[in-house]
Amino acid sequence: DQQVKQNSPSLSVQEGRISILNCDYTNSMFDYFLWYKKYPAEGPTFLISISSIKDKNEDGRFTVFLNKSAKHLSLHIVPSQPGDSAVYFCAASPISSSNTGKLIFGQGTTLQVKP
Amino acid sequence: GAGVSQSPSNKVTEKGKDVELRCDPISGHTALYWYRQSLGQGLEFLIYFQGNSAPDKSGLPSDRFSAERTGGSVSTLTIQRTQQEDSAVYLCATREGTYNSPLHFGNGTRLTVT
Numbered sequence: 129d130q131q132v133k134q135n136s137p138s139l140s141v142q143e144g145r146i147s148i149l150n151c152d153y154t155n156s157m158f159d160y161f162l163w164y165k166k167y168p169a170e171g172p173t174f175l176i177s178i179s180s181i182k183d184k185n186e187d188g189r190f191t192v193f194l195n196k197s198a199k200h201l202s203l204h205i206v207p208s209q210p211g212d213s214a215v216y217f218c219a220a221s222p223i224s225s226s227n228t229g230k231l232i233f234g235q236g237t238t239l240q241v242k243p
Numbered sequence: 244g245a246g247v248s249q250s251p252s253n254k255v256t257e258k259g260k261d262v263e264l265r266c267d268p269i270s271g272h273t274a275l276y277w278y279r280q281s282l283g284q285g286l287e288f289l290i291y292f293q294g295n296s297a298p299d300k301s302g303l304p305s306d307r308f309s310a311e312r313t314g315g316s317v318s319t320l321t322i323q324r325t326q327q328e329d330s331a332v333y334l335c336a337t338r339e340g341t342y343n344s345p346l347h348f349g350n351g352t353r354l355t356v357t
Contacts, residue, residue: 132285160343171247171334171348172286179343217285221343228299229342230276233286 131155132220134234142242147205149237151218154199158220162231163192163203166215175216176203208241215239245269247349249335255355256325264320264352266335274338276346277302277310277320281331289333292318325356 133152141147149163159180164172178185178192178201185192191204201220205212215238219231248267256262268275277289291299292312303309307325312318322329332353336346 171350174345228291230288235285
């Protein structure tokens, strides 16, 4: 049961253009969403997050949009740079009685930004 | 400051042997998580520690997997009688303790079972 889905395994964009990475989730109890970036042989690094009380959060070139009714999350990178080439993971955290704060991750999307 | 440190970075072992993977968290981070990433897959939750106790072990795939944490600091993930399907990158992540804050990951241990 994949609660967080990234349906595009890969994405290729030209340097300077916009990169849009998408994520869908099934659990309406998720209330906190994050994007992580991962380079080969390194651990995932936190990029940006959004709480379910918001529909947009922006940090420099990175903007995350949340559409709760559609259970859809997206990450926009503008302008894209070759150094952004990495695997991007969407993650979500459920409200639960145990409140462990664990994150549920999608399968990842490999972004390639071409010079 | 120092980040999450994991050792070894790579481990090759023969099927049937036991392995121990170590995680040194960021100082003061009370919450600690183990994940694994199999080839081409996302990150799969294994176990969560708050201090030395593990209130959520729901992700451990079999009784061959166990983990402990001592002194609210270092954690060890042990895999007994390793199988080829255990081959993956095992990642440790910690958090200061505040819910709805990011996890900070180590670089992982790449385990290969031959």
